[in-house]
Amino acid sequence: QSALTQPPSASGSPGQSVTISCTGTSSDVGGYNYVSWYQQHPGKAPKFMIYEVSKRPSGVPDRFSGSKSGTTASLTVSGLQAEDEADYYCSSYAGSSNWVFGGGTKLTVL
Amino acid sequence: EVQLVESGGGLLQPGGSLRLSCAASGFTFSSYWMHWVRQAPGKGLVWVSNINSDGSSKTYADSVKGRFTISRDNAKNTLYLQMNGLRAEDTAMYYCARAWSVGFDMWGQGTMVTVSS
Numbered sequence: 001q002s003a004l005t006q007p008p009s010a011s012g013s014p015g016q017s018v019t020i021s022c023t024g025t026s027s028d029v030g031g032y033n034y035v036s037w038y039q040q041h042p043g044k045a046p047k048f049m050i051y052e053v054s055k056r057p058s059g060v061p062d063r064f065s066g067s068k069s070g071t072t073a074s075l076t077v078s079g080l081q082a083e084d085e086a087d088y089y090c091s092s093y094a095g096s097s098n099w100v101f102g103g104g105t106k107l108t109v110l
Numbered sequence: 111e112v113q114l115v116e117s118g119g120g121l122l123q124p125g126g127s128l129r130l131s132c133a134a135s136g137f138t139f140s141s142y143w144m145h146w147v148r149q150a151p152g153k154g155l156v157w158v159s160n161i162n163s164d165g166s167s168k169t170y171a172d173s174v175k176g177r178f179t180i181s182r183d184n185a186k187n188t189l190y191l192q193m194n195g196l197r198a199e200d201t202a203m204y205y206c207a208r209a210w211s212v213g214f215d216m217w218g219q220g221t222m223v224t225v226s227s
Contacts, residue, residue, distance in 0.1 A: 001172055003154070036213035038155070045205060045220060046155065051213040089155050093212045097160060097169035099145070104154040 004029065004090055004102035011108040012080045020105045022073040022090030028100055030071035034093035037066060037075045040104075041086045049088075050075060077107070085109040112136030112216065114206050119221035126196050126225070132189040132206030132218055140164070140184035143209035146191050148202035149220075156202075159191065160209070174200075196225045 005023040012018035022029065022037075029035055035053045038046035048057050050066040053073060063078045073092070077084055090102040118130040132144070146158040159170045159180040168180050179192040189206050201224050207214035 003156075032212070034212035036211075038214070040155075045217040046207075046214070047217075048210070048213060048215045051211050051215075055211075057210075057215060091155075091157070091213065097167065098171070099157040099160070099212075101147075101155040101157060 001094065001098060001100055004092060004100055006088075006090060006102040006105045008103070009106045009108065011110055012077075013110045014080050014082065016080050017076060017078045018080060018107065019074050019076045020088055020090075020107070022075070022092075022102045024071050024073075024092055024100070026071060028092040028094040029068065029073050031095065032093045033068065035066065035068055035073040036091045037064075038089045038091065039084075039086045040089065046089065080109050082109050114208065114216060114218035116204065116206055116218040116221035119204065119223045121224045121226065122196060123227050124197055124225055127192070127194045128196065128223060130191040130193065130204055130206075130221055130223070132191075134187045134189065134208075137208075139182075139187040144182065144189045145207045145209060145214055146180060146189075147205045147207055147214065147217075148200075149205070150199075150202045153202075158204070161189070193223070196223075198225050201225050 037050040040046045053068045054066040094100045145160040161180045177195040181190045203220040205220045208216040
């Protein structure tokens, strides 16, 4: 159960778009369309942002979008806003009722 | 209000035991799979364990298998994590999370477990 690989940091200016990658293997990201994304502000619990690769839960702005190609999933945040500054984690189902998270990406809004 | 509230964390010595609880309210607890996820200080999220809606199926991460036991009491709307043989590397904030599709749609505020001599 190795962690998914995310870049440690990403940044963008207000109004710009930024994409965060999440690389796994054929046993997790590549094997299922079950990637989800979470936003976590300092000292807070994670927040559910994307599920099943590209679906948004109710209440999540459409500035947040997800996609997947092969063993790499991506989260794109468009029209960056100051409140988007947070840590972002990907997660994937890994078979046999196991799940795996990425190491997290710190998004900075410049 | 729909919420999850964890409790039971604390400071204990290596080799010790602890039972965490997660009280659910505002939704039909017995209909949902549930998970435990932990986060060491300054580190990322790590999936720990999950349990199906009636408690008949449980899965664990390799790092806790044989030491941790997940359970639930649907009559009390409560999820548990019994942790035995605790190690320094188990030090973390422990979150309970509700399953939605194959993700985690609701999280508690977490309870901190510190293992240190």
